Amino acid sequence: MEVLTGWWDDYLWGAVIVAKVFAASLLLMVLFGLIGAAAKLSDNRVAQKIANGYTVIFRGTPEILVILLLYFGSAIVLTAIAQVFDPDIRFVDVPPFWAGTIAIALIVGSYATETFRGAFLGVKPGSIEAARALGMSPLQTFIYIRIPEMWRIALPPFGNHMLSLVKDTALISIIGLNETLFVAKQAITVTGKPFTMYIVVGIIYLGFSSLITLSVMGIEKFGNRTTVGAR
Numbered sequence: 001m002e003v004l005t006g007w008w009d010d011y012l013w014g015a016v017i018v019a020k021v022f023a024a025s026l027l028l029m030v031l032f033g034l035i036g037a038a039a040k041l042s043d044n045r046v047a048q049k050i051a052n053g054y055t056v057i058f059r060g061t062p063e064i065l066v067i068l069l070l071y072f073g074s075a076i077v078l079t080a081i082a083q084v085f086d087p088d089i090r091f092v093d094v095p096p097f098w099a100g101t102i103a104i105a106l107i108v109g110s111y112a113t114e115t116f117r118g119a120f121l122g123v124k125p126g127s128i129e130a131a132r133a134l135g136m137s138p139l140q141t142f143i144y145i146r147i148p149e150m151w152r153i154a155l156p157p158f159g160n161h162m163l164s165l166v167k168d169t170a171l172i173s174i175i176g177l178n179e180t181l182f183v184a185k186q187a188i189t190v191t192g193k194p195f196t197m198y199i200v201v202g203i204i205y206l207g208f209s210s211l212i213t214l215s216v217m218g219i220e221k222f223g224n225r226t227t228v229g230a231r
Contacts, residue, residue: 032109
């Protein structure tokens, strides 16, 4: 353990960065997934084609490649825009945090799109008809009927999406984000102990994954209990 002396603070801060990336990308992933699912379920053919293209591209492209393309591509685009207003600007750097966060949210969001689409299709037609019979508006039906039933169906695969999301945060180290894997690479160059440093990273990610798994299990139990209570 002496080899880790002086690196604990760096690993702790790296774990905080992982948690921040996970939280931000989770919100974006849900947003992308819901928008994609809504587009696929809509009657608009253009929206359907865009959503289909989104899922095909991001599910079929290596994740690390998406991160690199988004990071460098966004920098090129922003630089070109900035030079229109100020030709002296040479380069606009994109924060690795946001480039990586958006990239992994887009990737996992493409899988969540199919999960949400299937969950919405799994809502019982009788529930929708009952809501209409009670005079509920489409918005009220969506909020009080579709969403509660949908999330019970989507929760098990959604838990897997969250696990994928937290593990994908390790890929952002390639663009310079100072998270746990990046810290491990720095520590290895100083200590020459790759096995020990990567073991620490593995333990940190195992902790995050275990916390997510336990949380999803607790939510599932709560959802099943309320369902049984309603019956």
